[in-house]
Amino acid sequence: MYVCVCNAVTESDIHSAAQNGARRMRDLRGCLGIGSDCGACCCHAKECLESALEQQASTPPAFPLGYQEASI
Secondary structure, three states: EEEEEEOOOHHHHHHHHHHOOOHHHHHHHHHHHHOOOOOHHHHHHHHHHHHHHHHHOOOOOOOOOOOOOOOO
């Protein structure tokens, strides 16, 4: 679903940005242009970012703790 129509930013784009290090609305503005035009998207964009960050916090690590990749 589109969150920012002005810049064609979707919820998926925001989740991807969070995976790449976005933590604040300022980060979304810098990398996606969120809120840089009319600003109507800011509330929903913030909710999407918070949701993405919560999902990241609750997702278990890709490898079990203590796992070390075998060296080749």
